[in-house]
Amino acid sequence: MTDAQETAAETALRTTGGAPPDDVEPAPIPLLEPREGIPPVVADETALAEVIAAFARGSGPVAVDAERASGYRYGQRAYLVQLRREGAGSALIDPVGCPDLSGLGEALAGTEWILHAATQDLPCLREIGMIPTRLFDTELAGRLAGFPRVGLGAMVESVLGYALEKGHSAVDWSTRPLPEPWLRYAALDVELLVDLRDALEKELDRQGKLEWAWQEFEAIASAPPAPPRKDPWRRTSGMHKVRRRRQMAVVRELWTARDKVAQRRDVSPGKVLSDSAIVEAALAVPENVQALTALPGFGHRMGRRQLEQWQTAVDRAKALPDAELPQPGQPLNGPPPPRSWADKDPAAAARLSAARAAVSALAEELNLPQENLITPDSVRRVCWEPPAEPTVAAVSEALAGYGARPWQIEQVAPLLTSALTATD
Numbered sequence: 001m002t003d004a005q006e007t008a009a010e011t012a013l014r015t016t017g018g019a020p021p022d023d024v025e026p027a028p029i030p031l032l033e034p035r036e037g038i039p040p041v042v043a044d045e046t047a048l049a050e051v052i053a054a055f056a057r058g059s060g061p062v063a064v065d066a067e068r069a070s071g072y073r074y075g076q077r078a079y080l081v082q083l084r085r086e087g088a089g090s091a092l093i094d095p096v097g098c099p100d101l102s103g104l105g106e107a108l109a110g111t112e113w114i115l116h117a118a119t120q121d122l123p124c125l126r127e128i129g130m131i132p133t134r135l136f137d138t139e140l141a142g143r144l145a146g147f148p149r150v151g152l153g154a155m156v157e158s159v160l161g162y163a164l165e166k167g168h169s170a171v172d173w174s175t176r177p178l179p180e181p182w183l184r185y186a187a188l189d190v191e192l193l194v195d196l197r198d199a200l201e202k203e204l205d206r207q208g209k210l211e212w213a214w215q216e217f218e219a220i221a222s223a224p225p226a227p228p229r230k231d232p233w234r235r236t237s238g239m240h241k242v243r244r245r246r247q248m249a250v251v252r253e254l255w256t257a258r259d260k261v262a263q264r265r266d267v268s269p270g271k272v273l274s275d276s277a278i279v280e281a282a283l284a285v286p287e288n289v290q291a292l293t294a295l296p297g298f299g300h301r302m303g304r305r306q307l308e309q310w311q312t313a314v315d316r317a318k319a320l321p322d323a324e325l326p327q328p329g330q331p332l333n334g335p336p337p338p339r340s341w342a343d344k345d346p347a348a349a350a351r352l353s354a355a356r357a358a359v360s361a362l363a364e365e366l367n368l369p370q371e372n373l374i375t376p377d378s379v380r381r382v383c384w385e386p387p388a389e390p391t392v393a394a395v396s397e398a399l400a401g402y403g404a405r406p407w408q409i410e411q412v413a414p415l416l417t418s419a420l421t422a423t424d
Contacts, residue, residue, distance in 0.1 A: 002010075003136055005344060010405060013071065014351065016340060019164070023233050026161065028161055028162055029161060029162050029163065030162075030163045030164035030165070031156075031162045031163060031164055031165075031188055031191065031192070032350070033164070033184065033188075034090055034187040034188060034191050035191065036089050036090065038092075038180065038183050038184050038187055039089065039090050039091055039187060040092070040134050041080075041092050041093070041094050041177075041178065041183065042091060042092065042093045042094060042097075042098060043093075043094040043096075043097030043098060044097055044098070044378075047096045047099065048093065048101075048103070049103075049143060051083075051088075051091045051093065051364070052103050052104050053084060053107075053108045054087075054088040054089070054091075054107060055085050055088045055091070055104065055107055055110075056107040057088065058086055058088035059085070059088040059089060059109060060085065060086045060087075060194065060241070061085070061113065061114050061136065061194060061197065062083055062108055062111050062112070062113055062114065063082075063083065063084040063085070063113075063114045063115075063190040063193035063194050063197075064082070064083055064085070064086040064113050064115050064121070064125070064130070064132075064190070065081070065082040065083075065115065065116070065186070065189045065190050065294070066078040066079070066080065066081050066082070066121040066125055066188060066192070067079055067080040067081075067082075067126050067173040068124055068173060068269070069172050069173045069174040069312055070170075071170070071268050072172040072173075072174060072267070072268055072271075073172075073174050073266055073267060073268060073271070073310075074262045074263050074265070074266050074267060074268065074269070075263075076123060076124050077124055077127060077129060078095045078121075078124040078125065078127070079094075079095065079096065079097070079173040079174045080092060080094060080095070080173055080178065080186055081093040081095060081101065081125070081128070081130070081307050082189055082190045083190060084190040084193065084194065085192065085194075086194070090187050090190060090191070092183060092186060095128050095147070095178070096174075096265075099128060100128065100129055100130075101128045101129045101130050102129025103129075104129075104130060104132070105129050105131055105267060107316045108130075108132075109133060110133060110134070111132075111134070112132075112134045112135065112136055112158045113132035113134065113136070114135070114136045114137045114138060114193045114194060114196075114197045114376065115135060115136075115137055115138070115193075116131075116137070116138045116152045116155075116189075116193065117137070117139040117140075117152075118135055118137040118139075118140070118220050119220060121406060122220070123225065123226070126225065126305050132221055133221060134321065135217050135220060136197050136201075136213075136217055136223060137216070137217055137220060137391070138152070138193060138197055138200060139151075139152070139155070140154060140195050140213070140216055140217070140220075140372075141197075141200040141201075141204060141213055142155050142200065143368060143369055143370060143372050144204060144209050144212060144213050144216070144368055145200060145203050145207060145209065145367075145368075146205055146207075146366075146367035146368055147158060149158075150167075151166075152164065152189065153166045155196060155200075156192055156196060159196055159199050159200065159203075160192055160195055160196060160199060162295055164188055165185060166185075167185070168181065168182045168185040168186075170184075180205060181351070185315070192378040196270060201213075207367075210366075212405075212406060212407040215405040215407050216372075216405060219403075219405055220370050229332060230330070231252075232255075233251055233252045233255035233256065234330060235404065236251055236255055236275050236278055236279065237275040237276070237279075238275055238276055238279040239251065239279065241279055241283065242282050242283065243328075244390065245322075245325040245326060245388045246285065246317065246318070246320075246325060247282040247283060247285060248326045248328065249317035249320055249324075249325050249326055250278075250281055250282040250285055250313075250317040250323070251278055251279065251282045251343070252326055253314065253316045253317040253318070254278045254281060254282070254310060254313045254314065254317075255278060256313070257310065257312075258272050258273045258278070258314040259407045261273075261309075261326070273297070273310065274297050276296065276297055277295070277297025277298060278297075279315055280295045280298075281294050281295055281297075281298070281310070284319075285312060285314065285318065286311065288311065288343035289304075289307050289308055289311045292307055292310060292311050292314065293307060298336040320422050332382055333382075334377065334380070335380045335381060335383075335384035335385075335386040336384075338380065341384075341417055343382070348383055348384050351383040351386065351419055352379070352380065352383040352384075354419035354422060355382070355383050355415070355416050355419040355420075356379065358415040358416070358418065358419055359379060359412065359415060359416075360375060362412070362415060366411070373408065373411065373412065374399070374404060374408050374411075375402070375403075377402070378399055378402040378403070379416070381398075381402055382395060382398050382399065382402075382416055382420075383416075383419070383420070385400075386420045389422040390417055390421050392413050392414055392417045394414040395416050396409045396418070397416045399412065399413060399416075
């Protein structure tokens with residue numbers, strides 16, 4: 001970190017941490033160019049080998065980021081990977097030209113990776129062979145430290161005193177060649193991640209939360225890939241309007257047909273057919289193509305062939321026997337929705353109310369979000385099916401079974417035990 005950056009960081013932490021703020025808070029310094037300029041895009045094996053060697057020789061943690069083409073392409077693959085490490089500088093790698101980055105992942109084995117909102121980038125990094133064993137998540141660190149805004153731009157500004165230009169966050173990163181302003185933006189995303197990590201580590205240590213953060217980071221790094229979502233068509237926007245099972249079948253058939261087309265064309269499903277159009281067709285269950293054409297989202301711009309494939313999907317749903325129609329709602333894996341507890345089990349509802357109040361009060365006292373103190377699902381499960389003997393040890397064991405980290409259990413188990421015993 002430069003002298004100017006250190007001064008800005010000290011001032012920013014002074015105004016966001018425990019010390020009284022200055023009368024006039026200095027304006028953030030615009031960060032317009034990477035320190036060594038925009039690095040060339042690595043798109044072939046020769047250049048990749050040079051980057052791997054340089055980053056293997058580097059020292060300290062490595063800042064990592066990835067850009068996807070959400071809303072433009074099918075899936076969540078990475079279209080640009082950015083890295084920065086002391087002694088190696090910054091690198092921009094094109095995963096289209098270099099689809100296998102496992103060699104880079106191996107060169108960085110054992111190194112701490114710094115990511116912002118790690119759970120968003122880890123799946124696409126895993127696809128190209130980059131899997132960290134140690135990490136530091138600057139977004140999660142900001143949450144634990146009690147920062148009200150934890151986006152990368154907000155964190156860099158509040159902690160380091162620099163303003164990042166964030167105008168290219170939602171562009172189509174599958175574009176080739178990538179425009180220079182986009183590459184500058186991408187390089188700047190990792191420019192200060194190491195500095196941000198160091199400042200946040202000091203702040204967490206000052207607040208007595210550093211060990212909590214390390215436990216959270218370890219949980220993210222060791223978590224297995226998420227399993228495929230069951231019945232993903234149920235997440236169609238506007239699905240709450242669809243009440244009848246036959247209409248639900250129309251949603252399922254149209255969603256499945258759209259997904260196949262989107263995957264084949266490598267475009268975002270929403271660009272093939274909107275969620276709102278799917279819901280309109282489900283509510284109307286059109287008899288033929290002419291009726292389908294009259295619905296919103298199936299207008300004159302859509303070709304006859306496309307209309308026929310959507311009507312074919314609707315017809316499949318109409319032809320299903322009742323036994324094959326989807327059931328309303330999804331099978332519950334855990335307690336029922338809390339809104340129904342008062343009728344189903346008033347005692348459980350009382351336990352949940354007491355537990356929520358206690359968790360909320362502690363989260364406010366610790367200056368961190370409730371969901372980071374303990375997941376709402378864990379609280380619901382313990383309150384719905386409490387241990388036979390609601391002791392701190394028994395509640396701790398239950399929370400551990402639901403994935404709570406030791407620091408969370410230490411903080412929350414006594415509160416939940418008191419809530420369970422008081423209401424009983």
